[in-house]
Amino acid sequence: xxxxxxxxxxxxxxxxxxxxxxxxxxxxxxxxxxxxxxxxxxxxxxxxxxxxxxxxxxxxxxxxxxxxxxxxxxxxxxxxxxxxxxxxxxxxxxxxxxxxxxxxxxxxxxxxxxxxxxxxxxxxxxxxxxxxxxxxxxxxxxxxxxxxxxxxxxxxxxxxxxxxxxxxxxxxxxxxxxxxxxxxxxx
Amino acid sequence: xxxxxxxxxxxxxxxxxxxxxxxxxxxxxxxxxxxxxxxxxxxxxxxxxxxxxxxxxxxxxxxxxxxxxxxxxxxxxxxxxxxxxxxxxxxxxxxxxxxxxxxxxxxxxxxxxxxxxxxxxxxxxxxxxxxxxxxxxxxxxxxxxxxxxxxxxxxxxxxxxxxxxxxxxxxxxxxxxxxxxxxxxxx
DNA sequence: TATTGTTATACTCTATAACTATA
DNA sequence: TATAGTTATAGAGTATAACAATA
Numbered sequence: 001x002x003x004x005x006x007x008x009x010x011x012x013x014x015x016x017x018x019x020x021x022x023x024x025x026x027x028x029x030x031x032x033x034x035x036x037x038x039x040x041x042x043x044x045x046x047x048x049x050x051x052x053x054x055x056x057x058x059x060x061x062x063x064x065x066x067x068x069x070x071x072x073x074x075x076x077x078x079x080x081x082x083x084x085x086x087x088x089x090x091x092x093x094x095x096x097x098x099x100x101x102x103x104x105x106x107x108x109x110x111x112x113x114x115x116x117x118x119x120x121x122x123x124x125x126x127x128x129x130x131x132x133x134x135x136x137x138x139x140x141x142x143x144x145x146x147x148x149x150x151x152x153x154x155x156x157x158x159x160x161x162x163x164x165x166x167x168x169x170x171x172x173x174x175x176x177x178x179x180x181x182x183x184x185x186x187x
Numbered sequence: 188x189x190x191x192x193x194x195x196x197x198x199x200x201x202x203x204x205x206x207x208x209x210x211x212x213x214x215x216x217x218x219x220x221x222x223x224x225x226x227x228x229x230x231x232x233x234x235x236x237x238x239x240x241x242x243x244x245x246x247x248x249x250x251x252x253x254x255x256x257x258x259x260x261x262x263x264x265x266x267x268x269x270x271x272x273x274x275x276x277x278x279x280x281x282x283x284x285x286x287x288x289x290x291x292x293x294x295x296x297x298x299x300x301x302x303x304x305x306x307x308x309x310x311x312x313x314x315x316x317x318x319x320x321x322x323x324x325x326x327x328x329x330x331x332x333x334x335x336x337x338x339x340x341x342x343x344x345x346x347x348x349x350x351x352x353x354x355x356x357x358x359x360x361x362x363x364x365x366x367x368x369x370x371x372x373x374x
Numbered sequence: 375t376a377t378t379g380t381t382a383t384a385c386t387c388t389a390t391a392a393c394t395a396t397a
Numbered sequence: 398t399a400t401a402g403t404t405a406t407a408g409a410g411t412a413t414a415a416c417a418a419t420a
Binding site: 028029030031032033034035036037038039040041044130133134137138139140141145146148149150152153154155156157158159160162 | 215216217218219220221222223224225226227228231317320321324325326327328332333335336337339340341342343344345346347349
């Protein structure tokens with residue numbers, strides 16, 4: 001299910017530039033961040049396959065636990081994606097009984113999306129996976145150092161204006177354009 | 188050239204789980220890492236568009252500067268990709284005069300790939316971009332804190348067995364399989 | 375027969391735009 | 398007319414497997 005596909009992305013600017021002072025490159029931290037972030041995300045996705053879920057599913061479940069009865073439009077906005085993409089993802093998790101689309105009686109165009117009990121149980125399992133993931137990821141650091149790291153990262157994230165809930169994917173790092181599809185006009 | 192495509196990937200497990208102690212979630216650091224890593228990689232790719240390059244190009248140039256005369260097979264291995272994919276990427280940079288494929292006289296199947304002078308100049312520009320990237324990424328931190336962060340990250344990366352030169356991409360985090368192509372047998 | 379570089383192909387993802395139904 | 402959810406489609410990426418040249 002999870003593929004082992006790799007992708008060329010960057011290479012470290014660690015090379016020998018200094019005049020002998022073993023100066024670690026000035027952009028080493030940025031590279032490390034990207035490299036480790038990729039690694040962390042990949043490992044997390046791997047853990048999720050135990051539950052036969054992909055990261056996007058987990059993101060949906062979590063948002064639903066925080067914001068029940070959300071509409072698909074709003075959910076798409078929160079996740080930073082387009083409503084059309086949500087359809088299939090919601091189909092996945094609804095088909096497995098993790099969420100429910102309930103009709104809104106006031107406006108029958110809208111669906112209110114809810115987490116089911118099974119969805120909540122799955123979310124708990126995801127939490128357990130996450131904790132295990134975190135433990136194995138940071139074995140090299142003491143408890144205190146982990147907190148130190150988290151604090152530094154949080155400050156960077158805040159300054160960079162990242163939201164605390166969701167992060168966009170890594171899809172189009174290659175500098176390509178994802179395709180300009182569109183339906184044909186029927187006659 | 189660079190697309191703004193977002194991708195649902197994870198959501199933070201930051202939710203209210205503790206009993207009031209404002210306990211930051213145990214997997215917050217892993218999430219932050221993934222989120223910031225994505226952000227950093229995306230920004231770096233954005234900077235690279237100034238040079239009309241994608242991250243894979245930069246990775247190739249850098250490896251060539253460290254390992255001249257490398258064969259395409261070896262280069263592919265170093266980058267963690269398949270030789271067939273390298274072909275197009277090398278075509279890109281060769282078409283722009285940044286690299287050269289020279290015929291190996293001893294074994295005419297092999298190409299020795301070299302960086303040109305123009306390629307070296309481009310690599311220097313990439314270095315400048317990287318430094319600027321790093322500066323804007325870590326404005327929130329003092330010089331000392333940046334070093335602290337880099338040290339922590341490096342220890343994690345080493346323990347996790349990541350190489351210092353290249354990192355795999357973020358392509359297949361969605362848990363999909365990239366496609367089972369293959370050529371048709373002629374006749 | 376094995377290996378190097380290359381090409382053709384299949385499979386996948388993702389956003390766009392049209393579509394249906396409601397308002 | 399406008400909006401919510403859906404579907405069909407286009408465009409692009411990536412690994413696979415066959416291929417040609419060489420060993």
